[in-house]
Amino acid sequence: MKRNVWRAVLGAVCLGSLCAACTTRQEIRITGSLRNADGATLICYRSVGGMFNSETYDTLALQADSTFALTLPGGEYECFNLALYGKKKLGTLLTKGGNIQVQLDGQSEQPMTILEGQDEKTTHVAEVMSQLYDDVFDIRTRQGDRWEIADDTIAASVRRKLTDYALSLDKEVEGVDEELRDKARQDIRMQLLLAFQNQLLATTFRSSEATKQEWLAELDSMTTFCSINHPYSPFSRAFYSVVSYDTGIRYYTKGEPKPEGVEKGVELAFYDFEHRLTGMAQEAAMAQLFLEDEGQQRYDPALLPLADEFCKLHPESPWMPWVSRAVGKNRAFNETAIPADLHFPDVSSAQTIKDVTDLYKGKVIFMDIWATWCGPCRAAFSHISPLQEYAAANDVVLLYLSIDRPENDEKWRKMAAYYGLKGEHVRVQNAFHQEVYDTFGRQGALSIPRYVIFDKQGKIRFTSAASPEQWDKLKEQLQEADR
DSSP states (O other), X not given: OOOBOHHHHHHHHSOTTHHHXXXXXXXXXXXXXXXXXXXXXXXXXXXXXTEEOOSOOEEOOOXXXXXXXXXXXXXXXXXXXXXXXXXXXXXXXXXXXXXXXEEEETTSSXXXXXXXXXXXHHHHHHHHHHHHHHHHHHHHTTSOOTTSOTTOOOHHHHHHHHHHHHXXXXXXXXXXXXXXXXXXXXXXXXXXXXXXXXXXXXXXXXXOHHHHHHHHHXXXXXXXXXXXXXXXXXXXXXXXXXXXXXXXXXXXISOOOOOTTOOSTHHHHHHHHHHHOOHHHHHHHHHHHHHHHHHTTOOOGGGHHHHHHHHHHOTTOTTHHHHHHHHHHHHXXXXXXXXXXXXXXXXTTOXXXXXXXXXXXXXXXXXXXXXXXXXXXXXXXXXXXXXXXXXXXXXXXXXXXXXXXXXXXXHHHHHHHHTTOOEEEEEOOHHHHHHHHHHHOBTTBOOSSEEXXXXXXXXXXXXXXXXXXXXXXXXXXXXXXXX
């Protein structure tokens, strides 16, 4: 789960030559109360130095009386999006300094009431930005279609609808000071460019070459209109998605030649950001590349040398505390040693799942089907202690079956060690790859994590066993398989 602690961030940001800037800037202070949270965590996605951090969020600590307070450097407009984690959006705040006081109610149709510190015009701009974010999210997830573009296969038509809408929203954000107006307008453009990119990828996936080229030509026009490299583009929540998609589209959809000596993935993205973007756009894009690695727990070793390059390019970046932490986690992962209580049996000659389970004849087997790229799989590992203790006491085999590709072999082994997955570790081989999908999947798709229990005779007792988080139920299933 992605989170930062405000106090740590504030302490870490004011380093070296940044200290003077922190002490002279106007402060932003947000206070409030929360009710009807139903146990959910209060979180905040926010901008840093006028650049929105879309890859991590801050957890806001509530006092005993359900109030909270946070203080940050101000001086330019920043954006704050408050929410109950996994449950509900609460509202958006825009400010460059001073005190804002709010009341939050997790059960209200209007969950945020601004008591002071944000005037009506600024509140309206915040609502426009928030609604646009929801509309773009809906079109990306096929839950809504405000602009009637989901079934529009004509690129010029889609571009026209989106640019016309951008110009109409420009009028909605008039009446505030110039900085906020321009930041809001650039947010509008980034959001709608993301909507266009989404439609391009969806439409050209199986289209003719002529249709593909029409969409790419209109994308060039849309990108020029939206100006990715504008200094206010990073203020948008959509910015990092936009620049990431832009890199992918140019190299993988347009087929532009990859720079010599630059590998794909993070190296290609970093190279593209360095040579195509400038100023704050470059800084925000690069920084969030590291944060994404942390949040997705990819721990790509190719990022480690790029951290030094980021520091050289942006030595006083306010992103530095986040980047340093992300790099630290990446380095710790890649330096992980594999302990003796993790076993990697040679299954290269195995032709079936049974060939693997027969290695543990006469024992109950708990099989965890997972992959290094699976977030829910990794999240479940924090609940395995009771299972590990039970397995050790009752001679139960913990068999972790990874469906990772062969090129991720080293990462698979390190991740098993990183999470302390004591037990047996097998990566699916080509010979029985399809059998795993046919046995435990449905219509060619396999949902993971997937838990399976085999009895002592090697027969599957539970094809969809309880997860380690449901320990009481899982324990009963393991005991039943042992009878």
